[in-house]
Amino acid sequence: KAGVTQTPRYLIKTRGQQVTLSCSPISGHRSVSWYQQTPGQGLQFLFEYFSETQRNKGNFPGRFSGRQFSNSRSEMNVSTLELGDSALYLCASSLEGRETDTQYFGPGTRLTVL
Amino acid sequence: AQSVTQLGSHVSVSEGALVLLRCNYSSSVPPYLFWYVQYPNQGLQLLLKYTSAATLVKGINGFEAEFKKSETSFHLTKPSAHMSDAAEYFCAVSPQGAQKLVFGQGTRLTINP
Numbered sequence: 001k002a003g004v005t006q007t008p009r010y011l012i013k014t015r016g017q018q019v020t021l022s023c024s025p026i027s028g029h030r031s032v033s034w035y036q037q038t039p040g041q042g043l044q045f046l047f048e049y050f051s052e053t054q055r056n057k058g059n060f061p062g063r064f065s066g067r068q069f070s071n072s073r074s075e076m077n078v079s080t081l082e083l084g085d086s087a088l089y090l091c092a093s094s095l096e097g098r099e100t101d102t103q104y105f106g107p108g109t110r111l112t113v114l
Numbered sequence: 115a116q117s118v119t120q121l122g123s124h125v126s127v128s129e130g131a132l133v134l135l136r137c138n139y140s141s142s143v144p145p146y147l148f149w150y151v152q153y154p155n156q157g158l159q160l161l162l163k164y165t166s167a168a169t170l171v172k173g174i175n176g177f178e179a180e181f182k183k184s185e186t187s188f189h190l191t192k193p194s195a196h197m198s199d200a201a202e203y204f205c206a207v208s209p210q211g212a213q214k215l216v217f218g219q220g221t222r223l224t225i226n227p
């Protein structure tokens with residue numbers, strides 16, 4: 001089976017712009033989660049989607065949003081980019097999104113905000 | 115709120131030596147605990163997980179971890195380090211009822227030849 005894929009792998013934007021990141025989960029996986037990784041804050045949970053519905057949300061401002069499509073593919077959007085949004089954004093998928101399910105991570109999208 | 119603390123942001127061992135990476139959790143209910151590894155420029159890969167079955171959990175690449183409720187610990191060990199083990203290791207907890215991992219700050223493991 002193909003793993004979790006994320007596109008693009010690298011992105012450079014300027015402050016004030018918006019960005020959309022894409023994630024394709026492992027075939028058959030219905031839950032997709034997003035995480036932000038920075039040197040200062042480490043790995044932080046953004047949100048989780050299951051069957052096109054956001055089930056869990058982390059402590060991030062409303063500029064961060066996401067959605068999930070009927071084929072389980074997911075996108076996350078960051079509007080009005082700030083310098084502090086520079087990070088590695090990781091997507092993870094799991095079968096049913098239960099707390100004991102293994103989350104399989106993609107390689108990430110590295111976003112640089114100038 | 116559940117949390118994990120990884121003691122030591124950097125650990126250095128010699129090739130062939132014991133690897134011990136420490137993780138302590140904070141949880142009012144039995145937690146679900148995970149260890150992930152991240153190689154440079156890659157995502158995270160699951161090493162092992164504890165989901166309230168056996169307290170000694172064996173994972174991939176010769177790693178294992180023991181859940182000790184009395185010590186609120188879930189330390190990761192490997193009897194003999196290999197150069198390919200050099201990476202960053204993350205301990206994480208998953209709250210009951212939610213698929214959201216809460217990660218520790220990570221431990222960078224260096225293997226000396």
